[in-house]
């Protein structure tokens with residue numbers, strides 16, 4: 353329309369108030385539009401376009417951010433709700449990549465599809481305009497459009513491959529960074545800094561190369577699109593003598609075609625971008641499609657107290673894809689209000705049993721009953737309210753000592769301090785520069801192994817659970833401190849249920865009952881003595 357205006361204003365036609373040539377532009381319709389009317393319409397159209405563009409930008413970015421946010425929430429929620437075993441099979445660095453980076457691919461795909469729709473709409477409207485003005489030119493343009501689409505198809509597969517390669521290079525880079533951070537002490541102890549630097553640089557180069565290739569392919573498709581448009585325009589000009597089209601109509605159609613070119617380019621780049629992000633999209637969708645933990649969503653009967661016993665009835669457990677069971681035909685009873693030691697050689701399935709008690713995993717065969725009721729029929733959260741576990745490795749979080757003991761639960765500070773006393777942790781905590789407010793960070797590098805375990809123990813105790821599970825929870829303590837902790841616990845848990853996993857016979861002897869596990873690989877079943 354702007355081009356028309358410029359032509360119209362420079363036109364010195366005898367009928368000076370009208371735009372005599374303009375109908376050709378609109379397909380030969382008669383018109384008596386005055387210049388001032390045309391100027392007004394164009395100014396209004398430009399203002400409208402600016403406003404609509406602005407509104408479109410605001411709406412598009414709002415929708416895009418909402419999609420990203422909702423996908424991030426769903427991915428994070430999914431990590432919390434997938435069965436524990438499935439979660440263990442994912443690489444942590446991949447999960448971080450999916451949530452932090454790849455989740456954007458969904459919003460990106462949505463934006464791409466919207467833009468694709470807009471470009472397609474524009475192409476159709478321009479195409480219709482051309483058809484009305486000069487159909488032979490429209491036919492030519494369609495023929496070039498077909499050639500254009502076919503050549504674009506050649507790029508599509510390359511874009512998909514490039515997207516997958518770029519994603520996998522990025523995943524490897526994140527994975528290496530993640531493991532380096534996790535194992536930095538070992539890396540330094542073995543003097544492997546240069547090797548790691550070398551591997552990182554190689555991976556980083558690969559990532560950079562995939563991005564450069566993507567940019568080069570973008571430039572190539574843009575060149576293709578420009579060349580084809582130029583080809584069609586050249587064909588029109590060369591064949592204008594033989595085409596049954598009026599010169600002004602041909603000129604108008606050609607200008608229209610040229611104006612259409614950016615939209616074609618936009619259409620191409622969006623289409624190819626969709627191919628490029630396909631691999632990221634698949635990762636996001638695969639995680640979202642994971643089944644939720646059936647136990648988490650199952651509901652069931654509420655349990656307020658453990659009154660009699662926890663019984664394992666011929667329980668076996670196979671980890672996914674494992675050839676041997678981790679626990680085989682275990683039958684035993686853990687009596688309420690008593691202390692029980694769970695012993696057995698390494699690999700005999702003690703932690704697996706603790707995980708079954710925590711309902712993180714469920715028996716592959718057999719069943720577990722709580723006061724005669726199948727654990728699978730009890731409401732999971734009511735059961736977990738009764739329990740707390742402390743293990744050998746303590747998962748500390750970025751926060752103060754207080755935060756780490758509370759662990760985002762609604763627990764009074766006096767209960768935190770009581771728990772620290774019970775875990776024999778108060779003394780060393782108060783010796784820290786800021787005491788309970790000392791910032792630990794997720795690695796808590798300033799703490800020794802035994803100090804970390806005591807923070808973990810305090811965390812388990814702070815909620816004053818009815819049933820306390822200790823899985824090698826004091827293994828890093830010196831004998832004297834371990835003795836002090838255990839005697840405090842035995843006093844506190846007199847009349848309550850305490851289950852202790854330990855390799856130390858001295859610890860097991862302190863417990864009233866003992867369940868001795870034989871490794872599943874050597875036992876042909878049965879006997880788990882109580």
Ligand SMILES: Nc1ncnc2c1ncn2[C@@H]1O[C@H](COP(=O)(O)OP(=O)(O)OP(=O)(O)O)[C@@H](O)[C@H]1O
Pocket residue numbers: 440671672674677678696697698699700701702703704705
């Ligand atoms: N997530 C898992 N996937 C596959 N196999 C596993 C997994 N966790 C444990 N296992 C296997 O199950 C068996 C029992 O492991 P578990 O950790 O329960 O033994 P444990 O008695 O607690 O050993 P330890 O005393 O050394 O801590 C082992 O053979 C172990 O390799």
